[in-house]
Amino acid sequence: MRIAPMIVRSLFSLLVFTALAAALSACSQSTEQGNVGVDKAQSKSEPAHQEGGADHADEGESEQRVVMDDAALAAAGIELQTLVPSQLSEELRAPGEVVDNAYGTSLITPRVESLVIRRHARIGDEVQAGAQLVTLSSVEVANAQADLRIAEEEWRRVSALGREAVSGRRIKEAKVALDRARATARAYGLSGSADGRSNGEFTLDAPHAGRLTEDDFVVGQRIEPGKTLFRLVDESTVWVDAKLPSESASHVKAGTPAVIISGGRRIAGTVMRNAHRTSEATRNATVRVEVPNPDDRLHSGDYVDVYFETTSSANVASQTATRLAVPTSALVQIDGETVVFRRDAKDNALLPVPVRTGEVIGDHTVIKEGLNAGDVVVVAGVFTVKSQMLKAQLGEGHGH
Numbered sequence: 001m002r003i004a005p006m007i008v009r010s011l012f013s014l015l016v017f018t019a020l021a022a023a024l025s026a027c028s029q030s031t032e033q034g035n036v037g038v039d040k041a042q043s044k045s046e047p048a049h050q051e052g053g054a055d056h057a058d059e060g061e062s063e064q065r066v067v068m069d070d071a072a073l074a075a076a077g078i079e080l081q082t083l084v085p086s087q088l089s090e091e092l093r094a095p096g097e098v099v100d101n102a103y104g105t106s107l108i109t110p111r112v113e114s115l116v117i118r119r120h121a122r123i124g125d126e127v128q129a130g131a132q133l134v135t136l137s138s139v140e141v142a143n144a145q146a147d148l149r150i151a152e153e154e155w156r157r158v159s160a161l162g163r164e165a166v167s168g169r170r171i172k173e174a175k176v177a178l179d180r181a182r183a184t185a186r187a188y189g190l191s192g193s194a195d196g197r198s199n200g201e202f203t204l205d206a207p208h209a210g211r212l213t214e215d216d217f218v219v220g221q222r223i224e225p226g227k228t229l230f231r232l233v234d235e236s237t238v239w240v241d242a243k244l245p246s247e248s249a250s251h252v253k254a255g256t257p258a259v260i261i262s263g264g265r266r267i268a269g270t271v272m273r274n275a276h277r278t279s280e281a282t283r284n285a286t287v288r289v290e291v292p293n294p295d296d297r298l299h300s301g302d303y304v305d306v307y308f309e310t311t312s313s314a315n316v317a318s319q320t321a322t323r324l325a326v327p328t329s330a331l332v333q334i335d336g337e338t339v340v341f342r343r344d345a346k347d348n349a350l351l352p353v354p355v356r357t358g359e360v361i362g363d364h365t366v367i368k369e370g371l372n373a374g375d376v377v378v379v380a381g382v383f384t385v386k387s388q389m390l391k392a393q394l395g396e397g398h399g400h
Contacts, residue, residue, distance in 0.1 A: 064389065065344075065351060065389075065392075066341075066349060066351075066385055066388045066389050066392065067347065067348065067350075068350070068388070069348075076381055076384045078380065078381030078382075078385060079379050079381060080376050080377065080379065081326075081376070081377060082375070083326065083371060083373055083375045084373055084374075085324050085373055086322055086323070086324075086325065092248055092307065092308040092360070092361055093306070093307050093360050093363075094242040094243055094244045094287070094306050094307075095243055095303065095305065095306070096240040096241060096243070096260070096289070096303070096306040097241050097301070097303055097304075098238050098239070098291075098298045098300055098302040098303075098304060099238070099239045099241055099300055100213075100235075100238065100239070100300045101233070101234065101237050101238055101239050101290075104210065104233065104235075104236070104237060105210075105231065105233045106206075106207050106208065106231075107228045107230075107231055107232075108133055108134070108204050108228065108229050108231070108232060109226050109229060110189065110204065110225060110226075110227070110229070111187060111189050112138050112141060112188050112189075112225055113138060113222070113223070113224060113225055114137060114202075114223050115136060115137045115138070115220070115221070115222050115223070116134060116135075116136055116217055116218070116219050116220060116221050116222075116223060116229075117136060117137050117201060118134070118219060119133075119135075119217075120132040120133055120135070120203075121212055123213070123214065123215035123230075124211065124212060124213075125211070126210070126211045126212075127206045127211075128206065128209050129206055129209050130205050131206045132203050132205055133203075133204050133206055133229070133230055134203070134204050134217075134229055135201055135202070135203045136203075136223065137199070137201045137202075138200050138202070140188065140200075141188050141190070141201075142198055142200030144185050144188055144190065145185070145197060145198040145199075146198040148182060148184070148185050148190075148192075148193075150181075151174075151177045151181035151182075152178060152181075154177065154178070155174045155177075155178045158171050158174045159171070159174075188202070189202060190202055204229070206232055207232070208234060209234060210232045210235065211232070211233055211234075211235055212230050212231065213233050213300070214228065214230060215230060233300075235293055235296055235298075235299070236292070236293060236294060237293060238290075238291050238293045238298045238300070239288055239289065239290060239291070240258075240260055240269065240288070240289040240291055240298075240304060241286050241287075241288055241289075242258075242286065242287045242288075242308075243282070243284040243285070243286060244284060244286075244287055244308075244359070245283065245284060245285070245358070246278045246283060246285045247359065249286075249287055252271055252274050252308045253271065254272060255270065255271060256270070256271045256309055257269070257270060257309055258270065258271055258289045258306055258307065258309070259307040260291050260298070260304050260306055261304060261305040261307070262297060262298060262302065263297075265297070267293075267297070267298070268291075268292075269289040269290055269291035270289065271287060271288070271289055272289065272290045273287075273288050274287055287306075289306060323358075324367050324372075324373060325364040325365060326340060326364065326365060326367055326377060327363060327364055327365075327379050327380075328360060328363055328365045329379065329380065329382065330380075330382055331355075331382075332383065334352055338354065338355055338356075338357055339352040339353055339354050340352075340353050340355050340367075340370070340371060340378070341353070341378040341382060342376065342378075343375075343376040343377070343378075345376075350378060352386075352389065353371065355367050355370030356368045356369040
């Protein structure tokens, strides 16, 4: 009776120990399996991440590439050319702006405070020398007219009496008074001889033939001395200010011929002076050209193209030195940069290459940086290539 309980307790202890051992073994296996799962997940995700980065880089580079075979290039009108250094001895081309010939321009202004009484001409009128332009009235002019009239009458009186009746001092005083009255009248823009009027009215006339290009007053307006009423311009000859890089402007000498292109028409001109100052902002210099304008084709503010013939020394230099240049039509703007499409020697893809340009000579532009001799570039159909590249970037095609 006493042995049975002991046996029961021993059996119970054995069962508890066995259960605890089984539980510990199961926990250890679960932990190992969990660690293995994490390692496998990491080993899978890391290669995937690296592969995705490589694809992204390849995609960004491919967006700039335009791949077209020879047949596609010919069908699109795209022409290629291998760059080689060449001698550029053609005319220098530069943008120019027409300005008024200052030697044939006059500002019509009163010399005394006055009031506008009537106008005789309007803006745009072509007038001859001596034509009446505007009539003004002034109190000071009235006084000057009166003084001149009195001085002339006094001079005539003493001159008629002669030295027998009038002293030499009186004659001299009358002559000085007349000269002073005439000088005052001329200073006010009057003729210097009395016309019988003392009402203060006077007329401003055209000093030379030309066209009235400015008209800034109304009848009844009070005008201060020096205010411009009309701008009179002789447009038979105009000036053209051309902008050239400083190194090119030094080759253009005064007296050499130049050609102005306006509306497809060629007009011969002559260089008045070469540049003596370079702009700090643009690093360009101004060359002034005098151009005959008998048919009134050129007007101030017009933009034109100017072609210069370089001097003999410049021609000799251009014959001995060669430079790398591309047709100006090969240049295109992309994202604010000037680029040229170059063909990749590996797969014949067309890539945009930023370049630094120099002067424009004839229809070519000098390339200072970005390209090398032997490069194959697009010289015709450049906008077609640009369009294909933009479509590839927008996902509308692959540049094929």
